[in-house]
Amino acid sequence: MMTATSRTVSVPTPTIxxxxxxxxxxxxxxxEGERGYCGAGAAIEAARAALHHWEEPPISxxxxxxTVFFTHCPLHCCYCQNAPLAAGERGWEVSxxxxxxxxxxxxxxxxxxxxxxxxxxxSLAIRDAVARARARGFVLPVVWNTSGYEExxxxxxxxxxxxxxxxxxxxGDAALARRYSQAPDYPEVALKAIGAMAxxxxxxxxxxxxGQRRLVRGVVVRHLLLPGALEQSKxxxxxLYGALGDSVAYSLMNQxxxxxxxxxxxxxPELAAAVPDDCYEELLDFADGLGMDGYFWQEGPxxxxxxxxxxxGRGIIG
Numbered sequence: 001m002m003t004a005t006s007r008t009v010s011v012p013t014p015t016i017x018x019x020x021x022x023x024x025x026x027x028x029x030x031x032e033g034e035r036g037y038c039g040a041g042a043a044i045e046a047a048r049a050a051l052h053h054w055e056e057p058p059i060s061x062x063x064x065x066x067t068v069f070f071t072h073c074p075l076h077c078c079y080c081q082n083a084p085l086a087a088g089e090r091g092w093e094v095s096x097x098x099x100x101x102x103x104x105x106x107x108x109x110x111x112x113x114x115x116x117x118x119x120x121x122x123s124l125a126i127r128d129a130v131a132r133a134r135a136r137g138f139v140l141p142v143v144w145n146t147s148g149y150e151e152x153x154x155x156x157x158x159x160x161x162x163x164x165x166x167x168x169x170x171x172g173d174a175a176l177a178r179r180y181s182q183a184p185d186y187p188e189v190a191l192k193a194i195g196a197m198a199x200x201x202x203x204x205x206x207x208x209x210x211g212q213r214r215l216v217r218g219v220v221v222r223h224l225l226l227p228g229a230l231e232q233s234k235x236x237x238x239x240l241y242g243a244l245g246d247s248v249a250y251s252l253m254n255q256x257x258x259x260x261x262x263x264x265x266x267x268x269p270e271l272a273a274a275v276p277d278d279c280y281e282e283l284l285d286f287a288d289g290l291g292m293d294g295y296f297w298q299e300g301p302x303x304x305x306x307x308x309x310x311x312x313g314r315g316i317i318g
Contacts, residue, residue: 014124014154016042021154022074022120023189038074040121045071045091047084049102049315051111056220056251056296059113059143059166061212066111066140068102069309070118075147077170077181078264079226079271081257081308085118090311099129102315103138112214115143115166123154127161141216144197148190148221149183155196164204165197165219172236176229180268187236191243194221204249219248220296226256228270230279234286241290250295252287254280257308 014020018027019036028036035041051064059065069082071091084090094102103114119126130142141163148167169190171177177186197219204218221240225233240250258265258272265272284297 012153014151014157016124019121021123021151023149023151023183023185024074025151036072036074036121038076038121039072039086039088044094044096044099044122044125045088046094046099046316047071047090047092047311047313048309049106050309051106051109052115052309055115055166056215058206058213058215059115059164059220061112061209061214063110063112063210063212065113065115065143066103066106066109067115067117067145068099068106068119068315069311070116070122072121073118073147074120075149075181075183075186077147078268079180079256079258079260081259082118082311083259083261084311090313092313092316094316096125096129097132099126100132100136100138103130103133103140104136105315107138107140110210111140112209112212113141113143113164114138115145117145118147119144120146120150120154123158127158130161141214143215148194149186150190150193150197152193152196155193155200159200162201163217164201164215165194166222167194167197167219168222168224169194169236169240170224171232172239173232176226176232180226187239191239194219194240194248195243198244198247203247220251221248222251222253224253224256225275225280225283226271227258227273227275230282233283237283237287237290237292241287241292246293250287250292252284252295252297254298259308 017029017031024037026037028034031042048069052067053064055065073086080086143164144162145166174184178184
């Protein structure tokens with residue numbers, strides 16, 4: 001005879017040794033000196049902590065977003081505009097205690113929020129740092145600025161730490177995700193992750209902060225149009241809006257900058273060109289046709305290296 005029993009569902013615990021923080025699940029024993037697929041070891045590394053004015057309006061506002069740019073990356077897109085960081089060429093070690101101080105420093109500088117850029121591989125240490133900062137008077141919203149390539153278990157561990165997610169949805173096409181990021185599972189994994197983000201923090205909510213409209217909760221999903229990939233971008237938007245509807249905000253970007261090194265451009269010559277204005281306009285028209293309403297969009301010469309900060313240790317060293 002079979003009897004019904006109640007069992008607690010076991011949820012994997014995010015760890016850095018063996019590392020399972022991102023969908024690569026490389027298993028590196030980072031606290032024993034190994035480095036993960038992302039390139040990160042046990043210590044946090046960052047290259048800049050400063051006010052940044054190039055995010056979406058309710059994130060940067062007038063006064064700037066308090067961005068902390070972390071070194072290394074789980075995704076390693078071949079066209080990355082922050083390639084020196086992703087490759088580990090720039091960065092300085094930062095303890096959780098020091099990261100807590102940086103949060104407080106950015107708050108004192110007048111930041112609208114603290115914005116952790118490419119933070120996934122340091123998730124557990126960042127969670128610790130934010131708790132330390134809050135115990136010392138840190139009150140700003142925490143923005144998790146991510147490629148979207150996230151493990152839902154890791155996201156669950158961030159509940160109560162992160163207030164808003166600024167997430168990419170780079171690809172709706174597995175072939176393109178494999179070609180540029182060696183991640184053919186990206187379309188499904190990122191869509192699931194973004195859905196988990198939205199379930200965790202709820203729909204976008206705003207307040208007025210020193211006369212500026214500020215995002216305090218919710219998810220903003222970014223999509224960057226790549227050269228020669230208009231139809232793939234349409235598929236990405238179709239997937240996104242079909243799954244998430246108006247539960248998140250959207251940001252459609254044309255700021256692709258052809259800054260890849262010659263070796264990459266030799267393999268992927270299509271990446272040597274900027275995105276034509278008419279292609280971007282067609283994507284915006286497509287978004288309108290889907291029913292997307294009130295999304296962020298870019299105008300003027302967005303594809304400019306002014307969007308790329310100097311990785312000079314500002315706020316980290318000196």
